[in-house]
Amino acid sequence: MGDTDWPFLGTEARRDGEVSRRALRRHQRIYRDVYLPVGTELTPVRRAAAAWLWSGRAATVAGLSASALHGSRWIDGSSPAELIRPQACAVDGIVIHRDALVDGEVCVVRGIPTTTPARTAFDLGRRDSLVAAVMRVDALANATRLTPPDIAALVPRHRGARGLVQLRTVLDLMDSGAESPRETRTRLLLLAAGFPRPRTQVMVCDEHGYFIGRIDMGWPGRKVGIEYDGPQHWTDPAVRARDIDRLAELQGQGWTIIRVSRDILRYRPEVFLQRVRDAMRAAGWPEHGRVRLDARLDTWSGCRVFD
Numbered sequence: 001m002g003d004t005d006w007p008f009l010g011t012e013a014r015r016d017g018e019v020s021r022r023a024l025r026r027h028q029r030i031y032r033d034v035y036l037p038v039g040t041e042l043t044p045v046r047r048a049a050a051a052w053l054w055s056g057r058a059a060t061v062a063g064l065s066a067s068a069l070h071g072s073r074w075i076d077g078s079s080p081a082e083l084i085r086p087q088a089c090a091v092d093g094i095v096i097h098r099d100a101l102v103d104g105e106v107c108v109v110r111g112i113p114t115t116t117p118a119r120t121a122f123d124l125g126r127r128d129s130l131v132a133a134v135m136r137v138d139a140l141a142n143a144t145r146l147t148p149p150d151i152a153a154l155v156p157r158h159r160g161a162r163g164l165v166q167l168r169t170v171l172d173l174m175d176s177g178a179e180s181p182r183e184t185r186t187r188l189l190l191l192a193a194g195f196p197r198p199r200t201q202v203m204v205c206d207e208h209g210y211f212i213g214r215i216d217m218g219w220p221g222r223k224v225g226i227e228y229d230g231p232q233h234w235t236d237p238a239v240r241a242r243d244i245d246r247l248a249e250l251q252g253q254g255w256t257i258i259r260v261s262r263d264i265l266r267y268r269p270e271v272f273l274q275r276v277r278d279a280m281r282a283a284g285w286p287e288h289g290r291v292r293l294d295a296r297l298d299t300w301s302g303c304r305v306f307d
Contacts, residue, residue: 005040007050009033030054031093044068044075045110051081051094052112059085060106060113062097063127066120067136069109071143074135074181084115099123102157117144122154125170126163131297133170135184141176148174177201183216183228185297186260190217190226193273193295194288195280198226204250212253213246222283223255226276228265256283270294 010033013019019027027035028042031054036042042050048065061069063082068075084097105119115123117140124136140146148171155164173191177200178184190198198217202225205211218225229243250257256279260272270293277291 004037005046007034007036007046007053009053010035031091042077044077044079047077047079047081047093049110049112051083054091054094055083055085059083059096060101060115061109062099062115062120063095063123064136066109066115067124067140067143069112069114070117070120070140072136072139073143074139097123099161100158105154117146118150118154121146121151122158122167125151125167125174126161130166130169130173131185131188133166134173134188135178135181137170137174138176138178138184139181141174142178145176147176148172175200177217179216180228182262182265185265186226186228187217189265189269189273189295189297190276192297193276193292195276195291196285196288204253204255206253212249215250215255215257218255219280219283219285222280222285223253224276224279224283225250225255225257227257227259229259229261269296 007030010019010024013035014021014024024035026038028038028040030036030042030047030050034050034053036046036050040046044065045068048061048069051065052059052061060083061081062084064075064079065082080093080095082095082097084099084101086098088096088098101115101119105116106113107116108114121137121140124140125133127133151167152171155167158164173188175184175187178187179201183200187198187200196219198219200217202215202218202220203211204213204215215225216227247257258272258275258279264272273291273293273295277287277293281287
């Protein structure tokens, strides 16, 4: 069984005398003959390992499962595992792709054959909605420092693959600086509204080079920054106190910071966009066309990206 918190095959564990038939019934059954110790959380990484064991160690972990193995966060633990293998088979909790893999598109992670970060992003960027694809590729790029050219190099190998048009847009929009899906959504909303592309993870220092803080995204030339406030910024007193001090120091350096929360992003995006527009205009931004305060990501299929 090896690691006590790692999936294992029941037949192998019984054969090796590591667990009895009776004791095996007290473990979590993930897939046929694949178990996890009771009380162990079924994370996306463990689900990926369990699916690979289910395949008889004869598949390649792919998609969101591969992304999890490469260190991506923000993956729903209830999402099905994803595998690539020649044989199709319907099984609850596993999605099987029959895509072609070429040399250099598979690596080994924790002993498991897994699509490389570039191949994983190539797959994720072609599937589901554009916004979802960018969020997933952003998360993978943040974990692995993957770049658009790394992914684009795979396109000539797979001419005719479904979703290449969307993938090209994803490569134009992706940013490894996004540290959460909400930051990705915020950046995409700004682009959909017509703002220039913001720089992510902006480091701010004073005139003596002393580090003041890091801003989620913004336009250093205009000294306008955007901060996405997760729940911890309001519920954790220590985080809240640091935020107040940091905001005061940034304002002392001439920065205007617009803060956005999940509720504003979801229910009142026009309020956020108007605040950004007002700050950019005050900073001397020569607005290109009219900012779309009614921009929405649920109806957005792409935009022109400019610096």
